[in-house]
Amino acid sequence: MKYFSVIFVYLLLVMSGSVFAQxxxxxxxxxxPTENGENxxxxxxxxxSSSKKIFxxxxxxxxxxxxxxxxxxxxxxxxxxxxxxxxxxGQVGIKILKIYSLTQWGRLRRDQEVxxxxxxxxxxxxxxxxxVDESATAKIKSEDDLYTGDVVVDDEIGVxxxxxxxxxxxxxxxxxxxxxxxxxxxxxxxxxxxxNEFGISWAYQFSDNYFIEGLxxxxxxxxxxAGGVQTLVNHMTARLxxxxxxxxxxxxxxxxxxxxxxxxxxxxxxxTSSTANAEELDAIxxxxxxxxxxxxxxxRRLVPGWFIKADLGSDIINVGFAIEF
Numbered sequence: 001m002k003y004f005s006v007i008f009v010y011l012l013l014v015m016s017g018s019v020f021a022q023x024x025x026x027x028x029x030x031x032x033p034t035e036n037g038e039n040x041x042x043x044x045x046x047x048x049s050s051s052k053k054i055f056x057x058x059x060x061x062x063x064x065x066x067x068x069x070x071x072x073x074x075x076x077x078x079x080x081x082x083x084x085x086x087x088x089x090g091q092v093g094i095k096i097l098k099i100y101s102l103t104q105w106g107r108l109r110r111d112q113e114v115x116x117x118x119x120x121x122x123x124x125x126x127x128x129x130x131x132v133d134e135s136a137t138a139k140i141k142s143e144d145d146l147y148t149g150d151v152v153v154d155d156e157i158g159v160x161x162x163x164x165x166x167x168x169x170x171x172x173x174x175x176x177x178x179x180x181x182x183x184x185x186x187x188x189x190x191x192x193x194x195x196n197e198f199g200i201s202w203a204y205q206f207s208d209n210y211f212i213e214g215l216x217x218x219x220x221x222x223x224x225x226a227g228g229v230q231t232l233v234n235h236m237t238a239r240l241x242x243x244x245x246x247x248x249x250x251x252x253x254x255x256x257x258x259x260x261x262x263x264x265x266x267x268x269x270x271x272t273s274s275t276a277n278a279e280e281l282d283a284i285x286x287x288x289x290x291x292x293x294x295x296x297x298x299x300r301r302l303v304p305g306w307f308i309k310a311d312l313g314s315d316i317i318n319v320g321f322a323i324e325f
Contacts, residue, residue, distance in 0.1 A: 039118040045110055046091060052108075053096045055082070063118060064092045071100075072108070073115040076125045079104035165208045167245040170324040173203040173211070175309045177320030181219040181233060183287055186226070186279035195221040197235065199318065209243040211253065217316070224265075225283040226276070231265035233287060237315055241297060249301035259315045260290035 047056035068084040081098040181197040199217035217235035239257035269277040295313015309322040
């Protein structure tokens with residue numbers, strides 16, 4: 001009888017050890033991700049507490065165990081962060097730790113399928129970084145390649161495919177220029193007076209190599225048309241241009257257009273002599289002119305994006321700097 005008691009106790013210990021080991025294995029399997037490394041799956045919300053801090057979910061995928069950190073999401077948008085508190089009969093109880101989005105949080109309902117992200121959720125919903133093909137950099141052999149669009153245009157990405165026929169790729173050219181404005185003195189004095197005219201221009205490339213350009217220039221002439229009198233001249237021009245590519249990073253743009261001068265000289269013609277007043281007003285009127293213009297604009301690229309610009313035309317001769325964007 002004594003031997004039977006010993007054998008019975010031994011068998012009881014072996015069986016309980018096996019059951020205990022099996023329980024440990026099951027718990028380990030519950031808290032271990034699948035072999036393929038995926039940590040996102042779908043479960044169903046069964047119960048939501050009145051405080052909305054405790055959720056009971058299904059555990060159909062058998063991937064959740066006590067202590068697991070999980071995130072809840074709808075339509076690939078994170079809603080909340082939680083921790084698994086307990087598992088029981090194919091269900092898990094989770095406690096909400098953090099709300100990511102009040103909008104998604106407000107959509108959570110009973111009997112609703114929800115995405116579960118187990119563990120780290122920092123990459124959830126984010127696209128993988130694109131692979132950059134650096135083969136184009138091998139096309140830059142010398143400094144000259146920085147002035148051409150071939151390195152980018154010939155790239156398989158084709159970012160500038162639509163602009164491949166343009167000699168200047170960007171749409172806009174803005175320039176600051178300087179010129180001289182000459183005005184004829186009153187008839188009794190004879191000769192001419194000269195003043196600096198500073199201008200700004202903006203050209204827009206509305207089609208391949210076709211530009212429309214607007215210019216504004218301003219000059220202040222001192223002691224004209226009489227001593228102590230100032231005359232303000234505003235010069236406005238509109239042009240249509242076509243761009244030709246020249247050698248050595250140059251571009252030539254023949255143009256046609258229309259320009260007009262407006263003149264302001266409040267003190268002109270207010271003297272005591274009627275003859276002098278008439279001469280002053282006549283000199284002012286000679287500055288007021290409008291009409292068609294033609295000429296050519298020359299550009300020389302200094303560095304990518306920067307040019308020296310010069311206009312040689314019937315309306316003006318100037319020089320300045322331009323930028324493209």
